[in-house]
Amino acid sequence: MASFRHSVVFRMAVGYGLLLLLSVALISTVFYVGTAGLISRNIDAQLTATSRRLIDIRHQAGQPALEHEIHTLLTDDRDVDTEIYLLVDPQGRKIIGNLTAWPGLSGHSNELLKQPVKRLGRDSVSRLLIYRFPDGSTLVVGRDMRDQRELERMSVTALSLGGLLALVLAALGAWLFRRQLKRQLNAIHLTTTEISAGNLDKRIDVGRSRDEFAMVAHDVNVMLDEIERLMETARDVSNAIAHDLRTPLSRIRGNLEEALSLPSNAERLPVSAQYAIDEIDAVTTVLDKLLQIAEAESGVRRQHFASMPLGEVITDIVELYQPAAENQGQTMALAIETTAHASIDRDLIAGVMANLLDNALKYAGHGTQVTVRVTAEPESLCLVVEDNGPGIPPKLIGRATERFFRVDASRHLRGNGLGLSIVAAVVALHRGRMALEDAQPGLRVSIRLPRD
Known part of the structure; x- marks a missing residue:
C-alpha cells in the first residue's frame, strides 16, 4: 500500500480526481452565489419600485388613497404567502397591514434590512424597506424570505447531490485513468525486465496507438535496436581482436620455437628475432589504430x-x-x-x-x-x-x-x-x-x- 501511494500512477490519478472535484465545487459555488444574489437583487428591486409607487400615491392623493391601495394589494390574491405591507401612524399604531408584530423597526428611511417579524401571527424573517413620512407615519414594504430560503435549500441539496455524483465520477475516472496508465507502463516494465534478463530481442508492442506512450515505446524500441546492434558489433570486434592478435602471436611463438629447436641457434636467432619484431610491430599498428579511433571519437x-x-x-x-x-x-x-x-x-x-x-x-x-x-x-x-x-x-x-x-x-x-x-x-x-x-x-x- 505504501508503494502504491508513492507511485506516479496513484499521484496522477488522485490529482485528476481532486482537480475534477475542485472544478465542480467552484462551478457550484459560482452557480449558488449567482442564483442567490440574483433573487435578492430582484426582490430588492421589486420592494423599491412598490415603495416608490405607494409614496407617490400618498403625496398625490393623500393618506386615504394610500390606505385603499394597500388594502387592494393585500386582497388581490397575488403573493399572498410572501407580501408584507404595513402603515403605522406617528404614535406607532398600525393603520393597515398584515404584520401583527414588528419589533425594532429602527432603520433609517429608505433603508433595506433583514429582520424577524410576525406576519399574520407567524414568525417570519423578512426583507423590509422602511420609509418615514414627514408627519411621522411609517410605510413598510417587505417580503417573506421563506420561499427564497426554500429555494436556497433546494439548491444546496441539488448541488450536494451533484457534488456526491461528481465524487463518484471522479473516483471512477481516476480508476480508469490509473488502469490505462498502469496497463501501458506495465507493458514497458515487462519488456525492460525481460531485456534485463538477457532476452535482447524483446520489444514493446506499440500497436495502432499514436499517443505519448506509443511515442515513448517507439523510442525505447529504437534504443533497444541500437543497443542490440552495438552489442553485436562489440562481439564481432572482440572476435576480430582475438583473431588478429592471436594469429601474429602464434606465428611469433612458432617461429621462436623453431629457432630454438635448430642446432645452429646463433645463425637462426637474428632472423627469428627480426620476424618477431615485424609481427609485434603489426600488432602495435592495430593497437595504434584503435587508439587513433578513440582519440578522434573523444x-x-x-x-x-x-x-x-x-x-x-x-x-x-x-x-x-x-x-x-x-x-x-x-x-x-x-x-x-x-x-x-x-x-x-x-x-x-x-x-x-x-x-x-x-x-x-x-x-x-x-x-x-x-x-x-x-x-x-x-x-x-x-x-x-x-x-x-x-x-x-x-x-x-x-x-x-x-x-x-x-x-x-x-x-x-x-x-x-x-x-x-x-x-x-x-x-x-x-x-x-x-x-x-x-x-x-x-x-x-x-x-x-x-x-x-
Whole structure:
C-alpha cells in the first residue's frame, strides 16, 4: 500500500480526481452565489419600485388613497404567502397591514434590512424597506424570505447531490485513468525486465496507438535496436581482436620455437628475432589504430584545427601515392575544382586520404582507375574517392565502417578492417558526413566537410 501511494500512477490519478472535484465545487459555488444574489437583487428591486409607487400615491392623493391601495394589494390574491405591507401612524399604531408584530423597526428611511417579524401571527424573517413620512407615519414594504430560503435549500441539496455524483465520477475516472496508465507502463516494465534478463530481442508492442506512450515505446524500441546492434558489433570486434592478435602471436611463438629447436641457434636467432619484431610491430599498428579511433571519437584533437585549403592537403597525399599506383598498373586521376578553405586537422585529413587510397590500391586490383575529386558546395567541401574495382557488396556497405569488419570474412588477406572506422571517426570529429556508395562497378566514398 505504501508503494502504491508513492507511485506516479496513484499521484496522477488522485490529482485528476481532486482537480475534477475542485472544478465542480467552484462551478457550484459560482452557480449558488449567482442564483442567490440574483433573487435578492430582484426582490430588492421589486420592494423599491412598490415603495416608490405607494409614496407617490400618498403625496398625490393623500393618506386615504394610500390606505385603499394597500388594502387592494393585500386582497388581490397575488403573493399572498410572501407580501408584507404595513402603515403605522406617528404614535406607532398600525393603520393597515398584515404584520401583527414588528419589533425594532429602527432603520433609517429608505433603508433595506433583514429582520424577524410576525406576519399574520407567524414568525417570519423578512426583507423590509422602511420609509418615514414627514408627519411621522411609517410605510413598510417587505417580503417573506421563506420561499427564497426554500429555494436556497433546494439548491444546496441539488448541488450536494451533484457534488456526491461528481465524487463518484471522479473516483471512477481516476480508476480508469490509473488502469490505462498502469496497463501501458506495465507493458514497458515487462519488456525492460525481460531485456534485463538477457532476452535482447524483446520489444514493446506499440500497436495502432499514436499517443505519448506509443511515442515513448517507439523510442525505447529504437534504443533497444541500437543497443542490440552495438552489442553485436562489440562481439564481432572482440572476435576480430582475438583473431588478429592471436594469429601474429602464434606465428611469433612458432617461429621462436623453431629457432630454438635448430642446432645452429646463433645463425637462426637474428632472423627469428627480426620476424618477431615485424609481427609485434603489426600488432602495435592495430593497437595504434584503435587508439587513433578513440582519440578522434573523444574530440581531444580539435585544438589542432586550422583553416586551410582542402585541395592542397589532398594533392600532397595523391602525389605521394602516385608511384605506388603506377607500380600496380593502376591509374590515379586528381581533380581539384575549388580552392575553398575548411577548418581541419591536416594530419588527420592526410590520414583519412591515406586510408582511402590504401584501400583503393589494395582491393581495386590491377588495371583499375582511382579518381579523386574535391568540389565546393554551398555549405561544404566534398571529397570523393572512387574506383572501378569489385567494390563492396551492396548488402555489406552499411557495415563497412564497423571496427574490424572485412568483406573477406575468412580474414586471409592482409589487413585488420580498421581503415574505414578511422575515416568515419575523423570525419565525425570534423562534424562532417561520409557516405559509401556502389559505383557500379567499384566503390565511391563521399566526404562532406563544413566550409570555413
